[in-house]
Amino acid sequence: MFKKVLIANRGEIAVRVIRTCKALGIITVAVHSEADADAPHVKMANEAHLIGGSRVAESYLNIDKILEVARLTKAQAIHPGYGLLSENAEFARRCGKEGLIFIGPSPEVISKMGSKIQSRKAMEEAGVPVVPGITYPLADAEEAVEAADLIGYPVMLKASAGGGGIGMQVVHSGDEIRKAFAGNQKRATDFFGDGTMYIEKFVENPRHIEIQILADGFGNTVYLWERECSIQRRHQKVVEEAPSSFLSETTRRKMGEAAVKAAKSIGYKNAGTIEFLVDEEQNFYFLEMNTRLQVEHPVTEEITGLDLVEKQLKIAGDEALDFSQEEVKREGHAIEVRIYAEDPKTFFPSPGKITKLELPKGSGIRHELAVHDQSVVTPFYDPMIAKLIVKGNDRDDAINRLHGALVDYHIEGIKTNIPMLKEVIAHPAFRSGDTTTDFVGKYLKTKKTNNAE
Structure with a gap:
């Protein structure tokens, strides 16, 4: 296992990775921009280093500066989180040249899957259904x-x-x-x-359902069930749940096996996600592959009991998976909602200072966030500031817990999408499992102003 890992990211995902590293006894190195000097991930890490100005091009996308910090701190590996440089093949390649372990797949795989055209070709050749x-x-x-x-x-x-x-x-x-x-x-x-x-x-009335996979360097690849991510605004996910209420057990198994087949066909190693579109007859089609940890990975963790960041670290450290496909459990139902600093009607970002933050408490509630009371949400980064995850005995139980948690979730000083999330969760169509990708435009009051780009 690594002794020191640099986290080349910010926000809640940097906090998430640091938390698991600490649990494993790994020393952590944070990097930050000028705007993030007082951010939680900076304070949580064992070491923190300024890498540039507030804009991402000046800091979190500055490969040279990040690698300079890695050399300075004698880090052995780099965890890229999601977004930013996580699917940048050149960054992964540069890490290798520096003798650093990139916690993710090879640069060649990232490059192939980073192009939707190339990935379509690869999946067709592998016999995976494509749109x-x-x-x-x-x-x-x-x-x-x-x-x-x-x-x-x-x-x-x-x-x-x-x-x-x-x-x-x-x-x-x-x-x-x-x-x-x-x-x-x-x-x-x-x-x-x-x-x-x-x-x-264009697939009419589709569902966006993805399969989480793990693959080690010893030929072992497993799927960790599915996540349904159909509730979206501007083609970006806002509500994710596991398992899907739509899939039959037969389709679930077929999709899992297709995802494993896809991963093996390209020599994939580490955590990844195969995204599918699923039509009304449960025909499924490859959409794309995300060669990184997903924002919504906590719902998979909740139903399987696995720590995906821990598995990423161990796979990158040349350890084999310590469980088989048959041993992957599926217990209960989990739902995640993304909390954005944005106007709930127009979806325009709403930066500013958080003057009050009160988080809901209770059984089955999990928070992933990197803001606190008096935090300043800047206009320089993605407006997602937190994730709220709940787990219930079944889907109805999870929805009820989520509804109560959203009622008790209080943020003042900035606008957030919490009112929109409450509207989604309370809607009869969501309760019944009618969660196609056109849900927001079809059912919510926001549809009249859902033209923001």
Whole structure:
């Protein structure tokens, strides 16, 4: 096991990784921007080092500075968390050149799965079902129209790089493609440095269901059941739960086996997630692979009893998985909601100072956060400030506990999406398990103002 690990991230995920490292007796090194000088992850770590200005390009994306700190502190490994550099193949490659263990898959796998076009090709070759579409980059809007005419409308115009719904739009005609192409390509270029676009068939009324996998360096790969992540705004998840109330046991097993097949086909090692779209008949299609820890990993931890960060560390330290597929348990039901500093109607970010923070308490409640009373939420980073996770004996029990926890969750000084989350949890459609990806636009009051980008 490693003696010292640098966490190349911030916020609640940095706190989460530090917590497990401390439990394992690992010395932790935090890095931070000027804006995060007093952040919780900085205070929790054994060591903390300033790496640049407040903007992510000046600090958390500064590979040279992060590696400089790793050399200075004699860290043995780097945990990238999620977001930022976690799926940056060049960063993983640079870590290797410096003699550092990158806690994640190989640079080659990250690169292949980081391109949605390349990943589609890889999954097709592996025999994993994929959404009908193209596996080549589009030259321009007219080529996109030609491809869409062959696939059939509606289609999803998508950026090959990145995620979070950026560069993605449902289109219903050639004219819509012509209007949408340049703008989405520019957004993809601005956010990811890659404007490559492609098209796939739009699956009507889908569910977004993903499979968590773990793979060691000794040929062992297991799936840890599924997470349903269909409740989204602007193609970004806000409510995640495990297990899905929609899947049959047969489909659940088939999806798990497909995820293991996908991971093995590319030589995957460490924790990863295979994301699928599932239609109304429970046909499932590969969407993408996230080569990192997911924001929503706590719900899997709650139903399996596993610490995924611990498993990441042990796999990266060349330890074999100490359990088989048959030994993966599934107990109870867990739901996670993401708390954002944003207007609950428009979803615009709402930075500012938290003047009061009161967290709910009680059985089955878990908090992942990196803010406190008097914390300043800056405009420089993602507006997610916390995650609330509840576990119940079954789905109804979990929903009831979550509803009570949200009622008791008090944040003042900034706007948050808690009112929107309360509306989701209380809605009869959610209670009944009708959780397709169009839930927010179909059922919530926010749908009239759900045009923020």
